[in-house]
Amino acid sequence: HADAAMYRAKQAGRNTICFHEPDQNPASGVLRLEAELHTALAQQQFELHFQPQVDLLNGRRIIGFEALVRWRHPERGLVSPLDFIPLAEETGLIVPLGEWVLRQACAQGRAWAERFDPDLRIAVNVSARQFVGSDVVRTVSRELERSGLSPRNLELELTESMLMHNVAQTVKRLGDLKRLGVALAIDDFGTGYSSLAYLRRFPIDLLKIDASFVRDIGHDPDDAAICACILAMADALRIDAVAEGIETEDQLAFLRDQGCRIGQGYLFGRPVPAEQATALLARGAA
Ligand code: C2E
Numbered sequence: 001h002a003d004a005a006m007y008r009a010k011q012a013g014r015n016t017i018c019f020h021e022p023d024q025n026p027a028s029g030v031l032r033l034e035a036e037l038h039t040a041l042a043q044q045q046f047e048l049h050f051q052p053q054v055d056l057l058n059g060r061r062i063i064g065f066e067a068l069v070r071w072r073h074p075e076r077g078l079v080s081p082l083d084f085i086p087l088a089e090e091t092g093l094i095v096p097l098g099e100w101v102l103r104q105a106c107a108q109g110r111a112w113a114e115r116f117d118p119d120l121r122i123a124v125n126v127s128a129r130q131f132v133g134s135d136v137v138r139t140v141s142r143e144l145e146r147s148g149l150s151p152r153n154l155e156l157e158l159t160e161s162m163l164m165h166n167v168a169q170t171v172k173r174l175g176d177l178k179r180l181g182v183a184l185a186i187d188d189f190g191t192g193y194s195s196l197a198y199l200r201r202f203p204i205d206l207l208k209i210d211a212s213f214v215r216d217i218g219h220d221p222d223d224a225a226i227c228a229c230i231l232a233m234a235d236a237l238r239i240d241a242v243a244e245g246i247e248t249e250d251q252l253a254f255l256r257d258q259g260c261r262i263g264q265g266y267l268f269g270r271p272v273p274a275e276q277a278t279a280l281l282a283r284g285a286a
């Protein structure tokens with residue numbers, strides 16, 4: 001499965017948590033993790049963190065947040081989504097988990113939009129299984145209604161591979177989502193396979209340039225060229241671009257020079273719990 005493979009690729013090279021005892025069969029570790037994920041959902045062990053997205057042309061003002069799920073595990077502490085989203089995706093648990101994420105994000109977005117900024121955007125990651133194998137349009141519509149969040153405050157992040165899977169169905173689904181009034185973004189842009197011809201047929205509002213290209217802007221001319229190229233293409237297609245994973249002032253300067261309007265990365269802020277994100281908004285508003 002393309003997305004699961006990508007998560008594994010993302011995981012490669014980092015220290016991942018070992019979910020099974022060393023002397024156990026690894027398969028039993030996976031089974032245990034799967035059982036634990038069910039418990040986690042039932043016992044509300046998941047929580048959302050929020051990472052700011054800032055306007056690069058206007059004093060780094062916060063224009064929105066990406067909602068990122070974490071698992072507050074009773075023994076292991078805070079577990080990264082890279083360590084459980086792939087299994088949640090494989091087992092189908094991502095569908096109820098994704099609904100929970102959407103519900104929390106919409107409620108939080110509504111509160112922030114009312115208190116701080118009627119245009120604030122809340123971005124939510126949608127997995128392949130949610131997009132292809134569940135009634136995502138009904139779920140999104142229901143959660144918007146339940147929360148009272150205006151659709152223009154909600155942005156859904158999809159990946160290239162899930163969109164290219166079945167193009168006819170994708171065009172229909174994206175159209176249905178657009179009719180709800182939400183914004184649509186392609187996440188990790190440049191790392192999957194996408195056809196530029198289809199990109200034009202999809203009603204996409206934003207491209208998120210993958211952090212892997214941003215990381216080496218300073219030392220790898222090819223990565224710098226790819227970033228510049230994506231920005232030029234987005235501009236020509238009148239699609240906004242967000243650069244992910246900005247960590248340094250040099251990366252920021254390059255991206256801004258190339259016309260990038262929105263940024264996300266540790267340079268502006270790490271993902272933080274809701275209360276800390278509220279404090280960031282309050283500081284900006286003051
Ligand atoms: P993503 O959607 O591409 O999210 C961006 C990831 O990059 C986040 O990792 C974020 O913490 C990290 N990041 C942001 N800025 C920087 C930076 O400057 N430097 C570095 N090194 N990293 C940065 P996180 O939170 O661990 O999430 C990893 C992935 O897990 C996400 O990648 C997304 O694909 C998936 N994910 C997270 N939450 C959800 C969710 O609610 N649903 C689904 N389906 N997937 C989720």
Ligand code: MG
Binds near residue numbers: 066125157187
């Ligand atoms: Mg994302």
Ligand code: MG
Binds near residue numbers: 159187
């Ligand atoms: Mg992603």
Ligand code: MG
Binds near residue numbers: 187208210244
């Ligand atoms: Mg991304």
